[in-house]
Amino acid sequence: MTSYNASNSSNWQSVWNQSFTASPAPGDRPELERYFPLPEISVPIQLSAGLLAFYATSQGDDPKWRFAADVKRKYVTGLTVGGNPDAVVDSKRIFLNQFSLLRYPVSFGSSYSLLISVPYWHRQISLYLWEYTGLIIDTSEQKLDLILERLPDLSGFHSLYCLLFVLYCF
Numbered sequence: 001m002t003s004y005n006a007s008n009s010s011n012w013q014s015v016w017n018q019s020f021t022a023s024p025a026p027g028d029r030p031e032l033e034r035y036f037p038l039p040e041i042s043v044p045i046q047l048s049a050g051l052l053a054f055y056a057t058s059q060g061d062d063p064k065w066r067f068a069a070d071v072k073r074k075y076v077t078g079l080t081v082g083g084n085p086d087a088v089v090d091s092k093r094i095f096l097n098q099f100s101l102l103r104y105p106v107s108f109g110s111s112y113s114l115l116i117s118v119p120y121w122h123r124q125i126s127l128y129l130w131e132y133t134g135l136i137i138d139t140s141e142q143k144l145d146l147i148l149e150r151l152p153d154l155s156g157f158h159s160l161y162c163l164l165f166v167l168y169c170f
């Protein structure tokens with residue numbers, strides 16, 4: 001199990017924020033407000049943290065709206081098909097007017113970038129991103145060390161069965 005001290009504000013570093021506004025679309029009826037959807041947003045920094053915090057606001061949004069955007073994590077793979085070496089690993093949702101924690105427990109050994117898809121109905125959005133820089137405690141290694149330490153004490157079929165069950169659940 002991994003634990004974070006996320007409640008300590010000194011464990012967070014602001015790494016990026018920006019506002020985006022949709023462009024008006026041409027039309028022959030000025031009474032209809034038409035806008036082009038916001039294009040996908042590429043966060044211009046490389047990240048390596050396993051825990052991120054996003055905050056999103058939108059001016060003029062409907063109070064019923066909750067969904068802000070999809071956030072995709074991308075790694076450079078070295079494989080190039082169609083000229084793009086990036087692979088999308090996963091996609092997570094962030095929400096309006098609340099902190100959204102994005103936990104990435106699996107690392108592929110290198111930094112990653114983020115690609116943000118904002119729904120078409122948002123005409124404006126402001127995004128704020130923090131990276132967790134505090135201590136990360138992984139108790140799974142401690143538990144495994146304890147099991148391995150007690151392994152010689154186990155004898156007999158019943159003890160072996162219990163050990164296999166513990167390792168399976170682990």
